Structure formats: C-alpha cells, structure tokens
Amino acid sequence: MIAAGLGVELTTVQESFLHFVWNYQRYDHADLRSTQDLPIEIYKIGNHNTDAGPDFLNAKLSLAGIQWHGSVEIHVNSSDWNHHNHHLDEKYNNVILHVVWNHDVDCYRSDGEVLPVLELKNRVPIALIDRYKKLVYDPHEIPCQDQFSQVRDIDKLSMLDQMAIERLRRKSTLILDRLERNKGSWEETVYQLVAQSFGFKKNADSMLKLAEVLSHKVLLKQQTDRLDTEALLFGVAGFLDQTGLDEYAEKLTERYAYLSKKYRTGDFQMLRVEWNFLRMRPGNFPTVRLAELSAFIFAHAKFFHLILHHTSIKELRQLFEAELSPYWQVHYDFGKKSTRPHHGLGSASIDVLLINTVAPVLAAYSQYVGDELYMDRAVDLLHQLKAEKNRVIEAWQNMGMSAKTAFDSQALLELKNEFCLKKKCLSCKIGLKLISD
Incomplete structure (x- = not known):
C-alpha cells in the first residue's frame, strides 16, 4: 500500500x-536508503522546532553504519534547500x-558538504495521502464537518481544552504587546x-482609537466630574460638533471647548462618520455605549486593580x-x-x-x-459564564459539538x-485522528 511515486502530484x-x-514516522521503513544509496537507520527523529532554524532538532541516526547527531530539515523538493x-x-x-x-x-551545506537525502514519495501509503487530501482540500469552512462524527468525544474534548487555553495565551501576548507600547x-492598557x-x-x-488618543491619565484628572468625563469622551469622539441639538449637548460642548484647550485634544479629535450607526438598535448606538463607558469610568477611577482583587463573578459583574x-x-x-428608560449595560x-x-x-x-493563580482565575471565570451565541457556535452545535460554558x-x-x-x-488533534486512522 505504498504511493505510486509520480502518480501523486x-x-x-x-x-x-x-x-x-x-513526526509520526508514517512511511515504509523497509530497506531505508539515502538518494546516495547509503543505508539509513533512524534512532531518534528529533524534537519539532517551532522557532527559526532546522525543523527537527537533536535527531540521531546512522548513515552507512556511522552514527550522527544533529538536525533534520524537511522540504517538498530538495531544491527548496537552495x-x-x-x-x-x-x-x-x-x-x-x-x-x-x-x-x-x-x-550542499555552507561548509561544502553534500547533504544526505531521504526521499519519501514512494514510501507513503496512498490511503494516508487520500485522507490528507480529503480533509485539507475540503471546501467547507470547517473541513472535517462531514467526518466529525467519526472522532471520539474524548479526542474532541481534549482539543477544546487546548484551544481555550491557547486562546487565552494568544490574547495575553497581544495584551502584553500593548502594555509595552x-x-x-496596566491602567492605560486595561x-x-x-x-x-x-x-x-x-x-x-x-x-x-478613542481610548488611544484620549488617555486614561487625562480622564483620571477629570474623573470626579461626570459632566467633564462625558464632555471629553463625546468631544474627542466627534459628537459635539453639531449645534442646536438640546440644552445638555450645548452644556457638554461648552465644557469641552475649555477642556480641549486645557489638554490639547483638538489635534486628534475624531469625526462622527467614524462611528457605525447602520443596522443597529438605538440601545446599541455608539452614543449609548460612550455614555456607558463614561459611567463606568466615573464610577471607577482605577479599575485594573479592581479586576485583580475582585475574585467572585458577582463582584466582577457589579463593576x-x-x-x-x-x-x-x-x-x-x-x-x-x-421610548423606554435605559440605566446601563445589561447582564448579557x-x-x-x-x-x-x-x-x-x-x-x-x-x-x-x-503566577498561574491568575490564569486559573481566568479559566474559572470562563467556566462560570454561559456560552456565547453566534453563527460559529451554532455551526458547531449542528455538528453535534455543544457549548455549555464560555470556556x-x-x-x-x-x-x-x-x-x-x-x-x-x-x-x-481532531484532524490528526481523521488522517491517521
């Protein structure tokens, strides 16, 4: 059951x-020889390298009876080396x-030595290649959707545990990059x-964009005055350029005229057209969201330490x-x-x-x-919250993969x-199971 050489494009x-x-040694090992016709014995395939440099490090093998320790490099064609x-x-x-x-x-290596080569095109089972092609070239957004039921639940759940942690770590990296900028x-970043x-x-x-141009440090200086907080947010956001709207808008405009000179915000003021109002319910308008953000800032001068020290989900919600x-x-x-009163963010x-x-x-x-304590708290928080509802989650549910929690x-x-x-x-892990089995 070996691939028929050039029959596989x-x-x-x-x-x-x-x-x-x-990595999984899924090829025929019989009479293993290099393209220079030297017998090969594999003792250790090496460790997969995800950083710069050769693909597998610390491999061990013998060529013509001579043992070698070093790296393994992998390419589709030998010429890719050059x-x-x-x-x-x-x-x-x-x-x-x-x-x-x-x-x-x-x-050849840079030292002039010829590179030993192991060619695989006649050694990989056709069935393995077919399973790989069926999955990787599937046109669906979720390539395995037609085969998903073939995978054991334990393998699916194992992959999901890995994904939730990877998502937190990936977002962590982005946050730490922002922290450096x-x-x-931490207060500015959060x-x-x-x-x-x-x-x-x-x-x-x-x-x-608004938060990047209107710093938390500036808002903090006016945080004890609700009117000033709203004037800065709505002014820099570009919502106070209109005239004759109502008495409250005029009051904010007057206050912002003073604050913009004090903090020199006019140079980076946004425009109303930068905000999206289309196909939205009034309760979701950016004006309402800005008012909610203003209320949050007015209530909590410095909220990063509150996030760290509020350990219960009830306390975090109350923030x-x-x-x-x-x-x-x-x-x-x-x-x-x-048409109806609106007091702040809803629970959802x-x-x-x-x-x-x-x-x-x-x-x-x-x-x-x-300190893994904070990661444990992040994971625990996701486990306590209900699963999100959106098109992606619905698609997984249609495949039999239900989501009960936000995790x-x-x-x-x-x-x-x-x-x-x-x-x-x-x-x-799901794809590997489908290809390997």
Whole structure:
C-alpha cells in the first residue's frame, strides 16, 4: 500500500504533511536508503522546532553504519534547500538528513558538504495521502464537518481544552504587546481594552482609537466630574460638533471647548462618520455605549486593580453595573429621546465584557508576573459564564459539538478561526485522528 511515486502530484503534498509523516514516522521503513544509496537507520527523529532554524532538532541516526547527531530539515523538493538559502546559513551546517518528497537536485551545506537525502514519495501509503487530501482540500469552512462524527468525544474534548487555553495565551501576548507600547502602564492598557469591548462588534475599532488618543491619565484628572468625563469622551469622539441639538449637548460642548484647550485634544479629535450607526438598535448606538463607558469610568477611577482583587463573578459583574447619567437614561443620541428608560449595560453585555476583556487580562497578568493563580482565575471565570451565541457556535452545535460554558464557546471560536479557516488540520488533534486512522 505504498504511493505510486509520480502518480501523486507534488502540488497535493505540502510541507506540513511531510512534517506529519516524519513526526509520526508514517512511511515504509523497509530497506531505508539515502538518494546516495547509503543505508539509513533512524534512532531518534528529533524534537519539532517551532522557532527559526532546522525543523527537527537533536535527531540521531546512522548513515552507512556511522552514527550522527544533529538536525533534520524537511522540504517538498530538495531544491527548496537552495531556494530558502540554507546553503548560505551556518545554522544549517548541523543538518544530518534532508527529508523530501521529491529529490530533484543535490544540495550542499555552507561548509561544502553534500547533504544526505531521504526521499519519501514512494514510501507513503496512498490511503494516508487520500485522507490528507480529503480533509485539507475540503471546501467547507470547517473541513472535517462531514467526518466529525467519526472522532471520539474524548479526542474532541481534549482539543477544546487546548484551544481555550491557547486562546487565552494568544490574547495575553497581544495584551502584553500593548502594555509595552503603553510603557508598562496596566491602567492605560486595561482602559483601552475595556473601551474597545464597550464598542462590541460594530464599533470596537472606533472605541479603541478613542481610548488611544484620549488617555486614561487625562480622564483620571477629570474623573470626579461626570459632566467633564462625558464632555471629553463625546468631544474627542466627534459628537459635539453639531449645534442646536438640546440644552445638555450645548452644556457638554461648552465644557469641552475649555477642556480641549486645557489638554490639547483638538489635534486628534475624531469625526462622527467614524462611528457605525447602520443596522443597529438605538440601545446599541455608539452614543449609548460612550455614555456607558463614561459611567463606568466615573464610577471607577482605577479599575485594573479592581479586576485583580475582585475574585467572585458577582463582584466582577457589579463593576460594570454603573448607572448612566440622567440624560442618557432617556436618550439614545443627542436630541433624540428613547421610548423606554435605559440605566446601563445589561447582564448579557456585561458577560461579553468579562469574557473578552477581564479573562484575557487575568491571563496576561499571569504571564507577566509568572503566577498561574491568575490564569486559573481566568479559566474559572470562563467556566462560570454561559456560552456565547453566534453563527460559529451554532455551526458547531449542528455538528453535534455543544457549548455549555464560555470556556467551551471560546475554545470553539479559536478552533474555527485559528485552525479550521487556516487549514491547520495537521496541527489539530481532531484532524490528526481523521488522517491517521
């Protein structure tokens, strides 16, 4: 059951597949020889390297009875060695074996030594290649959706546990990058993240831009005055350029005229057109979200330490239950009254903030201080919150993969976005099971 050499087109084999074949040794080992006709014995395949340098490190093998310790490099064609300029790179002088699908040219290390080559195209089972092609070239967004039921639940759950943690760690990296740009200020960083989350899906980018140009430090100086807080937020956001709206808008405009000179915010003031109002309910308008953000800032001068020290989900929810100013309880835009009173964020919106901001911040701080306690708290928080409801989660549920908690839904989002859409089936335990079995 070995692949019929040239019968398998090279375009159907990717380097990631060869990594899988080598890592799991899924090829015919009978009479293993290099392209120079030297007998090969594999003792240790090496450790998969995800950083720069050869693909597998610390391998051990023998060539013609002589033992070698070093690295293994993998390519589709031998000539890729030269295309990637490895022949000029001294880091690759310790490569003891070049594993390729197709040997099309002899290659050399930078020290002039010829590179031993193991060609695999006649050694990989056709059935394995067919399973790989069926999965990786599936046109669906979730490539394994037609085969998903074939995988054991324990393998699926194991992958989901990994995905939820990876999502937290990936978000942690982004937060720590932002922390560095903010010169180590956690308060500034968390303020920006909270503001972004208050924009939810439609206005997240605009909210983040606002928070980046209107610093938390400036807001903190006026935090004891609700009117000043709203004047700064709505003014920099570009909502106070209109005239004759109503008495409250005029009051904010007058106050912002003074504050903008004091803090020189006019140079980076946004425009109303940068905010999305289309196909949104009035309660979700960016004006309402800005009013909610203003109420939150007015209630909590410094909220990073509150996130760290509020350990119960009830306490964390209460952080975001700040009541709106009287004007915004009965308006959804300047000069436009609401049909029903609105006092602040609803419970569902607060849970979204806890999932997308508080949990990642705890995970990032865990990585920052090297204390797993905060990561455990992030994971525990996700386990206590209900699963999100959206198109992606619904698609997984239709495949029989239900999400009961936010930990589950976050895992499924990560799996879809970072693995399924990127066709990284060979890095997924579910995909590996389908290809290997």
